[in-house]
Amino acid sequence: MINEETERRARLQRLLNAGKNPFPSRVLRTHTLQEVVTEYASLEASKTIVSVVGRVRAVRQHGKLLFIKLEDGFGEGQLLVRTDAIGSVAYEEFMATVDVGDFVEGSGPVMRTKTGQESLAVTQVRIIAKALRPLPEKWHGLSDVEMRFRQRELDLITNPAVRHTFVQRAHIISAIRRFFDDHGFLEVDTPILQHVAAGASARPFVTHHNALDEDLYLRIAPELFLKRCVIGGFERVYEIARCFRNEGIDHTHNPEFSQVEAYAAYMDYETLMGFMEELICALIDAIGLDRSAVPFSGHTLDFSNAIPRKTYRDLIVEKSGIDVDTLEDVESARTAARTVGVDVQMEWSLGTVIDEIWKKAVRPSIVQPIFVTDYPASITPLAKRKEDNQNRIEMFQLVVGGGLEIMKAFGELNDPVDQEMRMNENEEAHQRGDDDAQRRDDAFIRAMQHGMPPMSGVGMGIERITQVLTDSHNIKEVILFPTLRSEASIESRV
Incomplete structure (x- = not known):
């Protein structure tokens, strides 16, 4: 135990010995610290007794005066503790037991100090939560990046910019809900x-349900259940869904993440493209950014004009010289992929190999927003084939900022015969060892056979769009508590 922690525990014991409760259930608060600042003139004129609470960020003694810098969730303020206001015994006891990091309650009138500092001249003050560990004095005291994520509470306490990022994330989620609600979508929850x-x-991820005595999976996407809602008669639905994928961790991937998925009957995928462009602009406006100058990862992204649209094939030809339309089987795709440096895995399906070409040779070069359209049918079993080219599907992705894929959308396949055939192909790929291949879902196929209306659907990563709009390079910067190796596991490896 560090020396300071030992000293703080001794102060805690001193409070207990004096019969004081350092962790009371009830506290008195009439104003936030921000309200004290904004209402200072009227509070001073009326001589109102104000009660505030907050965390002690600094303690400074000057003779028989104690200056406490206080912080709550809304702002900062100063408590002025004087012996003539609370009594010498109470003053000495408070001074002997208070530490930076403690939470305190103070009551009294507002006043200005001799230097003009607006303060609360407390007539009553007490500790309402004793901190047993010190806070980092400066952020370089907790400079290890992983420790910032592992002890996010200290990150939030010490770094206002981090707190602001998560406030912005909350505003983004609220704006997403508002946009879909305003356009007639129903928010639903699926398993x-x-x-x-x-x-x-x-x-x-696999888990086991003891009562049912069978394995279950944490969802990787809510898509099929949302489509079943549309089959059931809800024409427009959306869900802000927590999803789980047992995959690698990097600056754009976390095994646990949030996304919004939405489905609209009778809306084609080209109309959906324009609809989602409206949503992106609404989100930019919601957090006060300039549509023409969104900073991200050293670039300035421009969303002020219509987002250009370009086909998947044309972009790959342009960047790599490979025409994916000529790749008729998995072997020819493997050969092409190796020419651009893809480390081909033999269990990959044709669609997976083509997508790896895209990820390696094309995606990183895209900076300004672009809608990438018309992907090969082998990429996914869930999208409708294009009427003028059965080898391509009605699909688009919004890509920005050096290859960050923000959203993926389909003109949804609603032919149950085609759906069953394509799910069977993916199931065969899974059986051959492609663990990422989509699985056959008999309940969904059965639902489709009852009739599914024409529709389009989209999924957008909450973390991804928050990364872009808060200029956060690492996805961990926009997840309060990202997935990390356990401390016990780290210690066992040392």
């Missing part, structure tokens, strides 16, 4: 525990 890990190409 996190699922019998089949379907709706996306990803490896799932």
